[in-house]
Amino acid sequence: MVSLTVDLHRLSKFVNVALPVLTVLFLFGGKFLSFYLNFFTVTFLFLSIVNYFYLRVQTEHSLLRNFGIVAQGRYLIESIGPELRQYLFASDTEERPFNRVERAEIYRKAKNIDSASFFGSLKEFDSTEIKIRHSMYPTDREALLPYSLTYGEERGIGNTYTITKPIIISAMSYGSLGRQAVRCLARGAKMAGIPMNTGEGGYPKYHLMEGCDLIFQMGTAKFGVRDEEGFLDEEKLRDLAGKDEVKMIEIKLSQGAKPGKGGLLPKEKLTPEIAGLRGVPLGKDVISPPHHKECKDKSTTVSFIRRVQEVSELPVGIKFCVGSFEEVEELVGEMARQNIFPDYMSVDGAEGGTGAAPKAFMDRVGVPLFPALARVNRILCEAGVRGRLKLMAAGKLINPGRQMLAFALGAQAVYTARGFMLSLGCIQALQCGQNTCPIGITTHDPTLQRGLDIPTKAKRVENYVHNLEHDLHELLAASGRRSFNELTMKNLFIPEDSTLAPLLDQQSLASTYN
Amino acid sequence: MMKTKASWILRIFAAVIFTQTLYFKFTGHPDSVEIFSALNMEPGGRILIGILELVSAILLLVPGTVAYGAILAWGIMSGAIIGHCTEIGFEGDLLSLFLLGVGVWVCATVLLVMHRHQLPLLRHTYEKPDSSA
Numbered sequence: 001m002v003s004l005t006v007d008l009h010r011l012s013k014f015v016n017v018a019l020p021v022l023t024v025l026f027l028f029g030g031k032f033l034s035f036y037l038n039f040f041t042v043t044f045l046f047l048s049i050v051n052y053f054y055l056r057v058q059t060e061h062s063l064l065r066n067f068g069i070v071a072q073g074r075y076l077i078e079s080i081g082p083e084l085r086q087y088l089f090a091s092d093t094e095e096r097p098f099n100r101v102e103r104a105e106i107y108r109k110a111k112n113i114d115s116a117s118f119f120g121s122l123k124e125f126d127s128t129e130i131k132i133r134h135s136m137y138p139t140d141r142e143a144l145l146p147y148s149l150t151y152g153e154e155r156g157i158g159n160t161y162t163i164t165k166p167i168i169i170s171a172m173s174y175g176s177l178g179r180q181a182v183r184c185l186a187r188g189a190k191m192a193g194i195p196m197n198t199g200e201g202g203y204p205k206y207h208l209m210e211g212c213d214l215i216f217q218m219g220t221a222k223f224g225v226r227d228e229e230g231f232l233d234e235e236k237l238r239d240l241a242g243k244d245e246v247k248m249i250e251i252k253l254s255q256g257a258k259p260g261k262g263g264l265l266p267k268e269k270l271t272p273e274i275a276g277l278r279g280v281p282l283g284k285d286v287i288s289p290p291h292h293k294e295c296k297d298k299s300t301t302v303s304f305i306r307r308v309q310e311v312s313e314l315p316v317g318i319k320f321c322v323g324s325f326e327e328v329e330e331l332v333g334e335m336a337r338q339n340i341f342p343d344y345m346s347v348d349g350a351e352g353g354t355g356a357a358p359k360a361f362m363d364r365v366g367v368p369l370f371p372a373l374a375r376v377n378r379i380l381c382e383a384g385v386r387g388r389l390k391l392m393a394a395g396k397l398i399n400p401g402r403q404m405l406a407f408a409l410g411a412q413a414v415y416t417a418r419g420f421m422l423s424l425g426c427i428q429a430l431q432c433g434q435n436t437c438p439i440g441i442t443t444h445d446p447t448l449q450r451g452l453d454i455p456t457k458a459k460r461v462e463n464y465v466h467n468l469e470h471d472l473h474e475l476l477a478a479s480g481r482r483s484f485n486e487l488t489m490k491n492l493f494i495p496e497d498s499t500l501a502p503l504l505d506q507q508s509l510a511s512t513y514n
Numbered sequence: 515m516m517k518t519k520a521s522w523i524l525r526i527f528a529a530v531i532f533t534q535t536l537y538f539k540f541t542g543h544p545d546s547v548e549i550f551s552a553l554n555m556e557p558g559g560r561i562l563i564g565i566l567e568l569v570s571a572i573l574l575l576v577p578g579t580v581a582y583g584a585i586l587a588w589g590i591m592s593g594a595i596i597g598h599c600t601e602i603g604f605e606g607d608l609l610s611l612f613l614l615g616v617g618v619w620v621c622a623t624v625l626l627v628m629h630r631h632q633l634p635l636l637r638h639t640y641e642k643p644d645s646s647a
Contacts, residue, residue, distance in 0.1 A: 027596065027600075030596065030600065031600045031601075034554065035553040035554055035555055035559070035601065036555065036559065036599065038593050038596050038597070039593070040591045040594075041592075041593075041596060042592045042593050043589070045592060046585070046588070046589065046592075301543065357557075
């Protein structure tokens, strides 16, 4: 059978011979016909030299060494593969970390466009997808209880902090984000009436500019509140905590993108200003230590929480990604023993990650959010201390559906970072660490930041929050409950193959905290 | 640092020689007209080459486009050398003109090698652009 094929081996051999032959032919043409033909002589001479370089000189690329300039086509086309796939070929539900359907939902919410969809869901309805159970007797909208969560009330401190919307902008430092993006988010947070986490970027200069409520995050390097050796500088913390905008302090023990490692700011994104705010040298990746110098084991960690609570006089939370449930159990046990509890715990799912991280850590380390959250909630309930603190969740909680699952698994408020980046217009170019973000969010290049107009994008952030809140209320009403606190695992349909299935028999415990 | 300095010296050398001969080409100086007549390219070819030289000089001086300017300069000078060998010859003043051409050709070649990473053709596909530094 004869089939129509292109034999690339023969084509490349043909090209390798043709290039020098054409050069000589055009040289003769230039001599005897018209000198203008030498334009071609020169062109083919150049290509012949490049081809010779590929075949005989360079040793990096086997393909170029064997086939020469024709093989270059492969590299050229491959280099635009990600763009081609995203523009043309990837289906609406196959991209990671967020597919087009998920991204489009955020864009529509941010632009305040109706997000109804038609002719059926594009989601899987197979044996692993968790669904929310609705009630035959949905709650009337008027009967829903207004949302309110007061941090620090358990300890009876003076500076409690109350949020009235269950959504918080998750930790993104100035450094990971450019100044323009930080200000868009901060202004949007102020307009929407939600707090924003500063991330571990040192003194939150740009976060403070727009006057929104802030949760100051203390990373393992303690940028902004560290002394020379990297221990806590109480004076600096007291100063920061004294600012009107700073409402809570968050001690970051670990992070979903790279649990077990400290924060990472690639040197491409380290400007003199950021180096100054963090107190680090220029020209090297900024790598935070894997743990706080004060926190060597469970007992020192609990004491450190107490110390930060006392110095700051604010509600203090801890954020961590779960590795081992035994460790969490022991830590909670130690808290009970010392009778010291953080004002909140934020469980970061291993799928999290606006941060730059080594690929192996991004992909392979840590427990995913839903099983981690459900187990932590259960551990707290079993220890009888669920009422001593608030529980929060983070990890791809960009849409109301996933957020609802988090509430049903025990979260009382949700963090999202990438949801808010998408609301600013993020196109998921996956260049966050290279200072080349085409939207201008994760770059310090002013010519790229130009794309972010602060008033316009702040409005998008506000719209996103309002539409999330609206959808969450609708879902809550449909589930037949009146507040997020009433949701339990019983409100979820959990198929047998789901990672949550083993926890199902314990569900009565998971719902006993209130 | 040394490399950037060397690059600037070569670029300015090439650009100065280009712009200086441009004057003769665009004003139709008899010597220039004579050369292009010998190539049977008068007057269109003279203007065309002049424009290409101008573009090349500009590209060479803009930091982001050095490699492209160098390719263009390399091409024009290769053509000039071919011209000298096949039609124009090397007598009298022509020899110094030829040697200047060879000088620019060498500059362009060196610049092309120095700035090859600007070309999409030779850029490494899987590495960050700066990781070679």
